[in-house]
Amino acid sequence: MPAAEESYGINKIVDNISRLSPDLLAEACQHILTYLQGQTRGVDSAEISDRFHRAGVRLEHEALQNIVRFLLLTFRSAGKNNLSGDDLVSRLEEGSNKWFKASLQVLHRLWSEHGASVHAQQEVQAMLSIGQLVDMQWKLGMAVSSDTCRSLNSPYVSVLMRIVEPSGHICQKSFEMTVPQFQNFHKQFKEMAAVMETV
CATH class of the missing domain: 2.30.31 (Transcriptional Co-activator pc4; Chain A)
Incomplete structure (x- = not known):
């Protein structure tokens, strides 16, 4: 994918993330972080979608899937590289200039609280990479x-x-x-x- 298309795609996802209230974004991130910490068997996109609808946020199915995938990959990559909350926010800002400060604050706070646990879980999974x-x-x-x-x-x-x-x-x-x-x-x-x- 050319850099311009990739940048447009990321900016579109960031725009959709910015439509979420800090509480709603935190709730979606919590689902993903719980999975990455090995506490659930998977990320239930349908449950996240229902929560968004109850909060009045209408997103197409593909847009929701892109948000979930983006956050999952972001947190998984941050865990693999053992990033701090500040490093995570810096990388996100490098990837797109569309971020709202409130969204970045939510991601920083949650990653600071759960990042070490995600990193530890990924190390265990790397040793036991089986289904x-x-x-x-x-x-x-x-x-x-x-x-x-x-x-x-x-x-x-x-x-x-x-x-x-x-x-x-x-x-x-x-x-x-x-x-x-x-x-x-x-x-x-x-x-x-x-x-x-x-x-």
């Missing part, structure tokens, strides 16, 4: 056609897992197992749970 299981569902079915089953009309278990990737994106993985495979899978999960209770 996190959010939800798992299974159902029993009957095979009527299959490449792997020797005989049709044999039972199988279909498993659907929802996983939060290190980026924060929630993805779904599905697979099928025979009943004996699922029983072994279940046994291993129980053994893992027993071990984790002793930690």
